[in-house]
Amino acid sequence: MTSAETSVTREGMARAADRMEATLRRVQSERGDVERSVTTLFGSFTGGAATTYRQAMNGWYNNVQEIENALSDMIRIMREGSQTVAKSAADTEADAAEGAARITAGPVGLANL
Numbered sequence: 543m544t545s546a547e548t549s550v551t552r553e554g555m556a557r558a559a560d561r562m563e564a565t566l567r568r569v570q571s572e573r574g575d576v577e578r579s580v581t582t583l584f585g586s587f588t589g590g591a592a593t594t595y596r597q598a599m600n601g602w603y604n605n606v607q608e609i610e611n612a613l614s615d616m617i618r619i620m621r622e623g624s625q626t627v628a629k630s631a632a633d634t635e636a637d638a639a640e641g642a643a644r645i646t647a648g649p650v651g652l653a654n655l
Contacts, residue, residue, distance in 0.1 A: 555624035559617050566613040573606050 580599055587595050 550623070550627055552624045552628040555620045555627060559620035559624070562613050562617045562620065566610060566617065569606065569610055569613070573603075573610075576602075 584592065584596070
């Protein structure tokens, strides 16, 4: 027996993957916006300020890359999971149909199972 708290659907997993893909695109777009702004700022920094700022931005870029990688992994997992759920549902339906056919094809009772 499943409950709404623990059940998943292929459609639900696909919608989640779609939302994650939209989030990934936003993150990538915003990273591009920051990169363009930072390129302009780098020209105005000199000496230690430039070094410190570059180090901070490199840390930020690394963090954003980790987020992008994690989102990509989750999208892949959700897509693969939705295929597994769909196959499980199809297999369950096929097994149920086979069981129903066996029950109705034989004498009354459960002996044909």
